[in-house]
Amino acid sequence: xxxxxxxxxxxxxxxxxxxxxxxxGQAVYSVDIVVPGMLYGATLRSPLxxxxxxxxxxxEAGNVPGVRAVVTGRDFPFTFxxxxxxxxxxxxxxxxxxxxxxxxxxxETEAVAQEAxxxxxxxxxxxxxxFDPREAAARGAPVIHDDLEKYVRSDCEIIxxxxxxxxNAYSLGxxxxxxxxxxxxxxxxxxxxxxxxxxxxxxxxVAQYSPNSEEFIIWSSTDRPYRLARxxxxxxxxxxxxxxxISNYSGGGFGGKGGMIAEAVAVxxxxxxxxxxxxxxxxxEEELTASHTRHASFIxxxxxxxxxxxxxxxRAEITWDNGAYAASGPSVAKRGALTVFGPYRTPHIxxxxxxxxxxxxxxxxxxxxxxTQVTWACxxxxxxxxxxxxxxPLEIRFRNGYREGDFYINGQTLHSVGFRETLERASxxxxxxxxxAGKVGTKARGKxxxxxxxxxxxxxxxxxxxxxxxxxxxxxxxxxVEIGGGQKTVLAQIAADTIGVPLTSISVPxxxxxxxxxxxxxxxxxxxxxxxxxxxxxxxKVRKKILEMAGEVLKVDPGGLSLSEGKxxxxxxxxxxxxxxxxxxxxxxxxxxxLEEGYFTPEGSRLLDAxxxxxxxxxxxxxxxxxxxxxxxxTETGVVKVLKIVAAHDVGKAINxxxxxxxxxxxxxxxxxxxxxxEFKMEKGRILNDTLADYKLASILDIPEIIPILVExxxxxxxxxxxxxxxxxxxxxxxAIANAVFDAIGIRFKDLPITRERVxxxxxxx
Amino acid sequence: xxxxxxxxxxxxxxxxxxxxxxxxxxxxxxxxxxxxTKEGCGLGDCGTCIVLVDGxxxxxxxxLAVDAHGxxxxxxxxxAADGKLHPLQKSFIEKGAMQCGFCTPAMILSAxxxxxxxxxxxxxxxxxxxxxxxCRCGSYQKIIEAVRAVTEGLENGA
Numbered sequence: 021x022x023x024x025x026x027x028x029x030x031x032x033x034x035x036x037x038x039x040x041x042x043x044x045g046q047a048v049y050s051v052d053i054v055v056p057g058m059l060y061g062a063t064l065r066s067p068l069x070x071x072x073x074x075x076x077x078x079x080e081a082g083n084v085p086g087v088r089a090v091v092t093g094r095d096f097p098f099t100f101x102x103x104x105x106x107x108x109x110x111x112x113x114x115x116x117x118x119x120x121x122x123x124x125x126x127x128e129t130e131a132v133a134q135e136a137x138x139x140x141x142x143x144x145x146x147x148x149x150x151f152d153p154r155e156a157a158a159r160g161a162p163v164i165h166d167d168l169e170k171y172v173r174s175d176c177e178i179i180x181x182x183x184x185x186x187x188n189a190y191s192l193g194x195x196x197x198x199x200x201x202x203x204x205x206x207x208x209x210x211x212x213x214x215x216x217x218x219x220x221x222x223x224x225x226v227a228q229y230s231p232n233s234e235e236f237i238i239w240s241s242t243d244r245p246y247r248l249a250r251x252x253x254x255x256x257x258x259x260x261x262x263x264x265x266i267s268n269y270s271g272g273g274f275g276g277k278g279g280m281i282a283e284a285v286a287v288x289x290x291x292x293x294x295x296x297x298x299x300x301x302x303x304x305e306e307e308l309t310a311s312h313t314r315h316a317s318f319i320x321x322x323x324x325x326x327x328x329x330x331x332x333x334x335r336a337e338i339t340w341d342n343g344a345y346a347a348s349g350p351s352v353a354k355r356g357a358l359t360v361f362g363p364y365r366t367p368h369i370x371x372x373x374x375x376x377x378x379x380x381x382x383x384x385x386x387x388x389x390x391x392t393q394v395t396w397a398c399x400x401x402x403x404x405x406x407x408x409x410x411x412x413p414l415e416i417r418f419r420n421g422y423r424e425g426d427f428y429i430n431g432q433t434l435h436s437v438g439f440r441e442t443l444e445r446a447s448x449x450x451x452x453x454x455x456x457a458g459k460v461g462t463k464a465r466g467k468x469x470x471x472x473x474x475x476x477x478x479x480x481x482x483x484x485x486x487x488x489x490x491x492x493x494x495x496x497x498x499x500x501v502e503i504g505g506g507q508k509t510v511l512a513q514i515a516a517d518t519i520g521v522p523l524t525s526i527s528v529p530x531x532x533x534x535x536x537x538x539x540x541x542x543x544x545x546x547x548x549x550x551x552x553x554x555x556x557x558x559x560x561k562v563r564k565k566i567l568e569m570a571g572e573v574l575k576v577d578p579g580g581l582s583l584s585e586g587k588x589x590x591x592x593x594x595x596x597x598x599x600x601x602x603x604x605x606x607x608x609x610x611x612x613x614x615l616e617e618g619y620f621t622p623e624g625s626r627l628l629d630a631x632x633x634x635x636x637x638x639x640x641x642x643x644x645x646x647x648x649x650x651x652x653x654x655t656e657t658g659v660v661k662v663l664k665i666v667a668a669h670d671v672g673k674a675i676n677x678x679x680x681x682x683x684x685x686x687x688x689x690x691x692x693x694x695x696x697x698x699e700f701k702m703e704k705g706r707i708l709n710d711t712l713a714d715y716k717l718a719s720i721l722d723i724p725e726i727i728p729i730l731v732e733x734x735x736x737x738x739x740x741x742x743x744x745x746x747x748x749x750x751x752x753x754x755x756a757i758a759n760a761v762f763d764a765i766g767i768r769f770k771d772l773p774i775t776r777e778r779v780x781x782x783x784x785x786x
Numbered sequence: 787x788x789x790x791x792x793x794x795x796x797x798x799x800x801x802x803x804x805x806x807x808x809x810x811x812x813x814x815x816x817x818x819x820x821x822x823t824k825e826g827c828g829l830g831d832c833g834t835c836i837v838l839v840d841g842x843x844x845x846x847x848x849x850l851a852v853d854a855h856g857x858x859x860x861x862x863x864x865x866a867a868d869g870k871l872h873p874l875q876k877s878f879i880e881k882g883a884m885q886c887g888f889c890t891p892a893m894i895l896s897a898x899x900x901x902x903x904x905x906x907x908x909x910x911x912x913x914x915x916x917x918x919x920x921c922r923c924g925s926y927q928k929i930i931e932a933v934r935a936v937t938e939g940l941e942n943g944a
Contacts, residue, residue, distance in 0.1 A: 039879035042887030043871065043894060045822015045862035052821040218922050220826045220834050220888040271824070271888030272922050304827035504886030504923050678882040682925060686885060689924030712831035712920065720916050720926045 026584055029513040029523050030740045033678035037508045037528060038269070047269045050224040050241040050282075051301055058226065059088055061289045061300040062133035064123040064140050065310060066115035069379035069705030070149035070162065073113060073122070073142060080139040081125060086132035089292040090140070091124045096288045100255030100280055102247070104185065105172040106165060107280075107345040107382075109255070109288040115144070116164055116344035117379050118706045119310035126289040126298045149705055153341040153376035154318060156183040164344065164377040172254075176350045183377040185342050186350045188357065190637075191370040192429055198333020198368030202324025206405055210397035211771040212754070214316040214341065215698045217386060218717055221271020222307040227286035228297035235262045236287060237297075241270035241277050243503050244541030245533050251280055252287065267531040270503040274690070275385035277503070278543060279347050281311050305710040312384025313700070315352055316341040319360070319397035329411040331420045333368035336360040338394065340375045343382040349375050352383070355477065356390015358637060361429060362398040363439050363473035363644055364420035369429055379705050387687065389544060391474045392751040399470035399755035400770060403762065413469055413759065414447050422473070422644075431631030432638040436743065438670030438733030439644040443471065445729050446668035450648035456763075462656040465663075466764025470755035471646045474748040475639025479623035480540035482550040486515060486558040488566070488614035490607050492525055492586060492600035499531040499539035500551045505746050506679035507547050513675055514552050514739050518559030519566070520583030521599065537617065545744030548675060549641060550620055552739035558618025565614050566599065573597070573605050625737060641735050641743040644670040647688070647752040651760040658780030660761055661724075662692055665753065668729035672743030677730055684728040684749045691753025693718035699773050791855040795820070796864025804851040811835045811846035813854075814861060822862035822891045826920070833919035836892035837861050843899045843918065862891035865898070873936045874898055883932035885923035892919045897933045906937050 041047040078090045093112035099105050111122045123140050127133035148162040155161055161183055165171075169180035176186045199205055226239040242248050245265035253260045270277055286300040302311065317340045324333040338357050342349045357373035386392065406413040422428075424437045447453075450467060457465045484498035496515050502508045508528040516523040531539075539551060563583055570588045571578030580591045586599040597605075606612070622628065622640035630638045648666045653659070667684045674680045697716040701708040709715045734741035758769045767782045788803040795818060804813055814820045814837065823846060826834035830845040837846045838860040865872040874894050877883070884890045893916060900907050900915035907915070912933045921929070 033882070035879050036882065036884070038887065039884065040871075042884050042890050043862075043875040043878050044866060045820070045891050047887050048821070049824075049888065051825070220832060220886070220920060220922050221824070222826070270886060272886040274922070304829065304831075506885070682882055682885050682923075682928065685927050686924030689926060690922070711829055712827050713829070717920055717922060718924070719920060720913050720929070723924075723926050726927055 027517050028585065030517045030675050031673070034509060034513055034523060034676055036506060037512055038502055049221050049271045050226070050239060050268045051221055053226045053239045053268060053299065055226055055228060055297040057296045059126040059128060059293055059296050059298045060130040060133050061124055061126050061285055061298045062130065062137050063121045063285050064137045066111065066118055066120040066122055068115060068144055068146055069118050070147040070164065071115050071144035072147060073111060073115065074145050075143040076123065077141040078123060081136040084132060084136040084139060086128040087125060087136045088128070088296065089126040089289055090136065091288050091292050096291060098255050100251050100284065101346055102251055102348060103174060103176055103350040104346040105255065109284045117381055119381060120344065121285055124285050124289050126293050149379040150183070151378050151380055151702065151705055153339050153378050156378050157339065157374060157376045164379060185346055185375045185377050186353055188354050188373045189371065193368035195333045195335050195368045195370040199324040202332040203327040204409055205322065205324050206401060207322045208401050208404060208770060210319040210321065210400060212317055212393045212396045213699055213772050214313040214383065215694045216308050216313055216715060217274045217276030217311070218307070219272030219274065219276060222302040222304060223277065223282035223311055224301040225282040225286040226297050226299045227283065227290035229290040229295065231295055235264065236290065237264045237266065238283055238287065239266045239268060240283050241268055241273070242283070243270065243273050243277050243501050243543055245499055245501065245531050246538050247541055248280055248283065249533055265533045267501045269530070270501055273503045274387045275389065275543065276312050278385045278541065279312050304712060308710045308715055309381060309707045312347060313343065313381050314386035315349060315383035315393065317393045319394065321397050321401050323401060323405060325405055325409065327409060329406065329409055329416040329419050331364055331366045334361055334366050335370045338373045340373070341380065341383060342375050342377050343380045344377065345382045347382050348385045349383050352385065352390040357394060358429065359391045359473050360394035360398055362395070362402070363422045363471055365422065365426055381707065385543065387690065387750045388474065388747045391472060391747065395470070395472045395751040396754050396772065399752060400758055403759040404768065414443065414452055417443055417469070417471055430634035430637035432628065434642060435627055436641065436672055436733040436735040437644065438731040441731045442644050442646040442668035442670050445731065446646040446648040446666045449666040449727055449729065450650060450664065452648060462654050463652050464655060464764040465650065465652050466760045466762065467648065467650050468756045468759030468763055469646065469648045470752040470759060472748050472751040474545065474643045474751065476546045476549065476641060476744060477544040478628065478638060478640045479621050480546060480550060481619070481621045482539045482554040483537040483617065483619040484551060484554045484558055485537060486562050486616050486618070488562060490603045490611055490613055492603060494519070494521060494526045496526055496528045496555065497536045498551055499533065499536045500547050501531055501542050503542050505542070505683060506676060507542060510548050510675045510679060511551055511555050514555045515559050518556050519563045521586045525586060545643060545746040545748070548742050549738050549744055552675070552742060553620040554618040556618070556739045557620060558616045561616035562614055565616065569606050570597065570602055573602055627737060641672065641738060643743055643745070643748045645748045645752055647756040649756040649760045651757060651764055653761055653764045653779065655765060655783055658776035658783060660696055660757070660774060660776070660779060662757060664725045664727070666727045666729065667749060668731055669745060669749060670731040670733050671745045672735040672738045673732050673741035674730045675740060675742050680730055680745050681728045683745045685726045687749030688726050688753050689718050689723055691750045692722070692724065692757070695754040695757050695773055696775065699775065789852050791852055793854045793857055793859060795859045796861060806852060808851045809847055810837070810849040810851050810854050813851040814846060820861045820863050824888055824891065826888070834889050834892045836895055836919060838895055838899055841899060841902060843896045860895065862895060865894065872898065873939060874933065877932040877935045881928050881932035881935060883925055883928040885925050889919050889921045893921070893929055901936060909934060
């Protein structure tokens with residue numbers, strides 16, 4: 021309707037909507053929530069990795085003055101789980117990892133709650149434990165879930181009586197034929213370690229139960245209020261209407277705030293405190309040892325190539341370390357595993373992906389959702405192949421890399437493929453192919469490159485309301501949580517340009533499942549695309565309504581009107597009336613407003629068409645990225661210093677280039693940190709480095725020069741052509757560093773992390 | 787046995803009673819409702835609880851409230867004067883120097899302590915001054931840019 025509106029905000033590095041609240045200390049996070057009558061919760065955790073609970077004596081704890089509830093798994097015998105309902109709120113008959121919640125206490129103060137924990141006596145009978153998923157998958161291993169087949173589950177195959185939680189297999193073509201027709205065969209084993217999400221805000225939640233309405237209210241930093249509400253309702257067998265999530269700002273998530281973690285303990289306690297709310301805030305020790313981790317994985321990759329580097333066949337066997345409970349593991353092992361073949365045409369492929377329980381902290385969604393793990397194997401092996409057959413590592417990626425119109429491994433036609441441009445621009449910026457600097461003293465330099473492909477969980481739904489108040493203020497009501505990724509700002513930019521109003525007139529309140537409509541999650545790099553499309557749909561309806569209203573009030577044909585920066589403009593005649601004045605005229609003193617909804621799902625899009633029965637593997641968009649790295653390795657100390665990282669990302673369209681840069685720079689730093697510094701030190705299932713002094717995160721002194729490059733391939737169905745950015749930036753960093761280390765000192769790392777101790781040990785052997 | 791202390795927080799005088807073991811962080815957040823100061827670890831490792839005591843950055847989780855008796859404390863809530871943002875606050879917004887924002891108050895206060903002493907601090911000095919605060923979102927590059935923009939602005943007399 022009307023002339024096309026201008027694009028004023030989309031594509032511009034607009035400042036964050038949440039900036040002011042964040043620089044003034046006014047932003048409210050879950051740890052800041054205070055509700056009248058609030059009690060404080062604390063958790064007694066398992067000291068053993070695998071044991072039967074024989075006796076629990078909580079009587080003394082209950083007598084501590086100020087204690088209001090002491091709850092065990094016997095009092096609250098429920099389990100939860102998104103795919104497999106295998107996890108108790110509080111341990112019932114057994115504990116399965118060091119740190120598992122066993123007894124929870126609610127008290128008037130934190131100190132009293134902690135004091136009461138010391139008075140609880142639990143007798144365990146220790147059971148044999150297993151920590152390596154390869155051993156756990158073997159015959160005769162101690163079985164961690166005795167009743168695996170009895171659990172409620174959806175959409176996954178288990179193997180009862182074993183620790184194999186899920187097993188997925190997929191093949192295309194015939195790998196054996198592919199290997200036979202190859203000139204060279206490569207077979208390598210890779211390992212990528214578990215790491216902690218380590219958000220600066222630890223997990224925290226406040227839960228309140230109303231004994232009258234039997235409703236739970238949960239204040240939480242989760243990235244998926246609706247899905248967590250569903251998991252609760254399913255776990256407790258209560259209607260969804262009895263669970264309400266109120267979201268706050270999230271002090272960092274990276275996938276780790278997607279599970280039911282502090283929320284589970286808070287809810288179990290709240291059920292027994294006669295309506296008083298209970299706050300549970302994890303200590304840093306609990307955060308590191310009893311939340312979720314990235315799944316460690318063992319990856320065997322067999323690849324056949326022609327002499328010129330053309331990929332013929334690839335077989336991947338992946339064993340994922342699930343930890344004690346499934347959480348999002350089944351989805352990681354299914355969807356995440358598929359990108360092990362990388363952004364490359366490969367005619368014959370075969371995949372076996374096995375998710376295995378161990379007696380360790382639970383694996384969960386971690387930025388990249390499995391893609392980070394499999395990219396490690398894929399991209400280090402690409403370098404091994406290139407080296408052995410004498411093809412440049414950049415060239416082998418160009419030769420096999422996806423182009424527009426190629427088929428993905430399920431036959432989906434790939435669209436908006438900016439892969440070649442990411443390769444070109446990243447390699448140019450790092451000076452690929454330039455003469456290598458010689459070793460100076462003990463310091464050797466090298467360059468490396470790595471690529472990744474990442475899709476988004478498809479199909480998933482998003483919906484929103486847009487509300488226009490009589491003074492022209494606009495509220496965008498959605499359940500997309502601001503987890504730090506700039507979600508509010510991007511959605512407001514899309515709304516402002518779609519409707520034709522100033523960005524400053526738009527507010528984006530935090531989600532509340534009693535008010536804001538359904539959204540799948542802020543996950544899978546999906547928010548800009550999915551919620552962005554929902555906002556566009558609602559915004560177009562709002563714009564149409566405003567222009568029709570203007571036509572009526574001005575008594576002109578609305579077809580000749582447009583809305584720009586909150587002003588009604590008539591073609592050829594200029595500004596007629598402001599939106600505010602229009603609404604005042606239309607509604608007058610009695611008041612009124614405009615409300616529209618937007619609903620979006622990619623389901624039914626022709627872009628998802630694939631081979632028969634394989635549409636489930638399609639993604640509505642594919643993100644491509646290339647990282648090119650220069651490192652300096654000190655051969656005397658083993659220290660790897662990353663000098664420069666060029667990170668080229670195909671984002672479709674950068675709605676907010678500054679936000680995209682933030683995501684890329686941040687993920688690269690996380691990637692450097694994961695690769696060079698971070699590692700859990702374990703002893704009999706116990707994590708020994710449970711502080712940030714011992715579990716080392718990259719600080720401001722550790723960062724390389726980072727050059728983000730935004731490639732815009734314009735997705736045909738994305739809002740303004742956008743795809744996504746949140747996850748893929750963490751994936752190619754590790755293999756790019758490892759490939760650069762090889763270039764520098766000739767040592768090939770197939771296992772992560774690349775700590776100075778490992779580099780030094782390898783140099784000594786060399 | 788509670789202890790009476792007097793201290794100045796964001797230019798306001800407070801007389802409060804605290805337990806001898808109450809940390810300054812706890813007093814600020816729970817007692818004075820200044821929740822802009824965050825707790826990330828409680829052990830002095832992450833720096834998100836940094837406030838300025840007599841202009842010096844301090845991990846408030848490691849300082850007892852009784853030790854703040856007679857001292858001048860500045861938290862993030864005290865930085866904007868008369869509704870006007872401090873140049874660092876403005877610069878952090880303009881340069882996109884935050885994501886989740888949880889470490890932002892500590893980053894800004896650490897930078898303020900540096901710039902109050904050396905308004906034209908170098909990049910190396912900025913990095914050293916901010917090294918006590920961890921940012922898992924990895925906004926470091928843009929944080930350095932934001933602080934540098936202020937040092938350059940001051941150089942120009944802006």
